[in-house]
Amino acid sequence: MAGAPDGRESICYSAGAVRVCRPLEQRRRGRVSMVVEGGRGMALTEAELGELDGGTRLRESPTAKIATEQLGKVFQARNGRVVALREVDLVIPDGQFCCIVGPSGCGKTTLLRILAGLEEHTDGRLKLTHADPTKPLNSMVFQEQSIFPWMTVESNVGYGLKMRRVGGRQRREIVEYYVDKVGLAAFRRAYPHQLSGGMKQRVSVARAFANDPEILLMDEPFAALDEQNKNLLQEELLKIWEESKKTVVFITHSIDEALVLGDRVLVMTASPGTLKADIPVEFPRPRQVYELKASPAFGELAYNVWSQLRDEVMRARDEEAVRP
Amino acid sequence: MSQRAAINPSAPLSRVRAGVGEGGRAARSREVLERAAALLAPLGLLLFWELLVRSAVLDARFFPAPSSIVGTFYTLVFVVPWQNALPNHLLVSLSRAAVGFLLGAIPAIALGVVMGLVPLVRAALQPIIGALFPIPKVAILPLVMLIFGLGEQSKWAIIAIGVFFQVLIATAAGVANIERIYLDVGRNFGASRLETYWTIALPGALPLIFAGIRLGWGVALLLLVTAEMVSSKSGLGYLIWQSWQTFSVEEMYVGLVTIAALGIVSFWLLDAIESWLLPWKARR
Numbered sequence: 001m002a003g004a005p006d007g008r009e010s011i012c013y014s015a016g017a018v019r020v021c022r023p024l025e026q027r028r029r030g031r032v033s034m035v036v037e038g039g040r041g042m043a044l045t046e047a048e049l050g051e052l053d054g055g056t057r058l059r060e061s062p063t064a065k066i067a068t069e070q071l072g073k074v075f076q077a078r079n080g081r082v083v084a085l086r087e088v089d090l091v092i093p094d095g096q097f098c099c100i101v102g103p104s105g106c107g108k109t110t111l112l113r114i115l116a117g118l119e120e121h122t123d124g125r126l127k128l129t130h131a132d133p134t135k136p137l138n139s140m141v142f143q144e145q146s147i148f149p150w151m152t153v154e155s156n157v158g159y160g161l162k163m164r165r166v167g168g169r170q171r172r173e174i175v176e177y178y179v180d181k182v183g184l185a186a187f188r189r190a191y192p193h194q195l196s197g198g199m200k201q202r203v204s205v206a207r208a209f210a211n212d213p214e215i216l217l218m219d220e221p222f223a224a225l226d227e228q229n230k231n232l233l234q235e236e237l238l239k240i241w242e243e244s245k246k247t248v249v250f251i252t253h254s255i256d257e258a259l260v261l262g263d264r265v266l267v268m269t270a271s272p273g274t275l276k277a278d279i280p281v282e283f284p285r286p287r288q289v290y291e292l293k294a295s296p297a298f299g300e301l302a303y304n305v306w307s308q309l310r311d312e313v314m315r316a317r318d319e320e321a322v323r324p
Numbered sequence: 325m326s327q328r329a330a331i332n333p334s335a336p337l338s339r340v341r342a343g344v345g346e347g348g349r350a351a352r353s354r355e356v357l358e359r360a361a362a363l364l365a366p367l368g369l370l371l372f373w374e375l376l377v378r379s380a381v382l383d384a385r386f387f388p389a390p391s392s393i394v395g396t397f398y399t400l401v402f403v404v405p406w407q408n409a410l411p412n413h414l415l416v417s418l419s420r421a422a423v424g425f426l427l428g429a430i431p432a433i434a435l436g437v438v439m440g441l442v443p444l445v446r447a448a449l450q451p452i453i454g455a456l457f458p459i460p461k462v463a464i465l466p467l468v469m470l471i472f473g474l475g476e477q478s479k480w481a482i483i484a485i486g487v488f489f490q491v492l493i494a495t496a497a498g499v500a501n502i503e504r505i506y507l508d509v510g511r512n513f514g515a516s517r518l519e520t521y522w523t524i525a526l527p528g529a530l531p532l533i534f535a536g537i538r539l540g541w542g543v544a545l546l547l548l549v550t551a552e553m554v555s556s557k558s559g560l561g562y563l564i565w566q567s568w569q570t571f572s573v574e575e576m577y578v579g580l581v582t583i584a585a586l587g588i589v590s591f592w593l594l595d596a597i598e599s600w601l602l603p604w605k606a607r608r
Contacts, residue, residue, distance in 0.1 A: 116512055117511075117512070118508055118511060118512060136513075136514060138512070139512060139513065140508075140509075140512045142505055142508070142509065144505055145505075146505045146506070146508075146509050148506060148509070148523075148524070148527070148528075149604050150527040150528065150530070150602075150604045151527075151604070159509075159513055159523075160513040160514070163513050163514045163515050163516075163519060164514060191603065191604040192604070193604060193605075207513075211513060
């Protein structure tokens with residue numbers, strides 16, 4: 001399938017569809033059209049998308065990088081069904097830095113894993129627009145320590161490129177660029193056990209950027225870091241992101257972090273998670289983390305987000321207390 | 325290391341500072357002392373043994389003096405024809421152990437990785453392995469000899485079987501215990517199945533695989549000596565068994581010491597290979 005006239009490929013998944021990472025692999029072998037499987041996961045052009053039954057929201061958002069319609073996820077646990085996500089309607093335009101905050105256990109990570117193709121949704125539809133088939137669709141920065149202990153900093157950063165068969169010299173140049181960018185030039189041949197927690201997360205961020213995906217998915221990447229390191233990494237992330245303007249979905253439990261980084265903050269409800277509020281963040285860029293945090297507008301907006309979030313946090317806490 | 329140990333984080337700073345200099349020097353001289361003790365104690369024991377034999381407290385027929393064992397060692401290495409010489413026995417044994425070990429370890433690692441990553445394969449093989457592993461491998465030596473004859477093949481086979489189970493179990497456990505997040509990273513970055521084996525499963529499991537290889541090598545030496553005692557005209561096991569039958573006790577001791585040395589040297593070698601293959605493991 002050659003795609004629509006403008007060369008865009010939309011990949012649309014109905015409930016229980018194939019993983020997103022499969023087209024990613026197949027794209028590498030130049031077979032985008034083979035995404036169809038069992039009539040559930042479909043690679044569609046914009047025109048075909050228009051003929052889809054239902055899917056109004058998907059249809060009406062042709063510029064969306066990510067669009068979901070009534071997206072839901074039910075886990076089959078041993079003692080019954082657990083609804084992790086319900087009725088998530090979400091449209092993220094290309095190039096937006098979108099932050100999602102929510103009480104712990106609300107399903108934010110599940111949502112991100114669905115977008116990453118690491119988890120399959122069980123209800124609704126998901127559309128991801130893959131504009132340039134020579135690039136990977138998404139790369140994820142994980143919450144926990146996720147860089148390979150058996151690889152040097154360089155090999156870790158170059159992992160995605162290697163899997164995409166980006167050749168030796170080009171790969172070295174890209175890796176060097178991002179290793180420099182995150183300030184680890186002196187540690188390029190170090191192994192993770194020689195690095196601090198902050199340095200490890202820098203490697204993780206560099207690995208995702210070096211892979212040059214269209215969408216960056218970040219799952220509380222700085223949650224485990226101390227305050228100073230966190231602020232430093234936020235500034236670095238902003239700097240790198242402002243160069244590339246990729247679409248970012250950034251999960252966090254910190255309102256400050258969401259406001260410092262994002263163009264927009266989505267607030268999720270307590271479990272089963274769905275979207276509760278959509279708050280635009282219109283601070284000018286480039287942003288300076290500390291200056292921004294000191295401004296009265298920032299405090300006002302933070303309070304605004306918190307007032308949305310507070311009830312959900314309370315509810316999540318009560319439910320936790322009730323649970324046996 | 326010992327210097328760092330000398331710094332007590334909870335001590336007041338002045339004491340810590342003093343501790344670095346003096347504690348460092350003290351630690352160094354303690355280290356020298358410990359090395360000397362490690363060297364002198366066995367030498368002292370040998371000397372003691374020699375004295376006991378010479379003063380006829382120990383029966384020289386069962387416990388020949390170290391000096392006479394050294395003499396026999398010299399004879400076995402330089403005097404007797406090559407066919408019966410110690411280096412020949414050593415080489416024959418080594419090649420048997422090495423061939424059997426490789427025949428067992430390589431398929432074990434390959435199968436272990438697949439078992440660790442594919443639950444269906446694991447479910448199918450687990451009960452079979454669970455049933456076969458506890459059988460003492462020495463017990464199936466007669467069967468192995470029946471199938472493979474009295475030649476080299478039966479030695480390779482019994483060693484390979486013993487090594488196979490040790491390495492297989494360690495590898496499967498190593499792969500199955502890899503943090504799931506690393507596999508998620510592989511998927512997210514588009515690693516194929518083969519690439520996942522090669523870049524994640526295998527290196528991630530390598531520390532445990534190495535533990536299995538150590539155990540496997542121990543088993544290999546054990547089965548080697550047993551098989552050589554039962555059906556062989558060469559090798560260290562044969563040397564020991566032969567000297568029992570001809571009551572040449574000194575030769576028996578030479579065989580024992582050689583096996584011990586072989587064990588020590590091979591474990592040193594494994595240590596070296598491990599630190600070369602696993603530069604990413606924090607050293608203790």
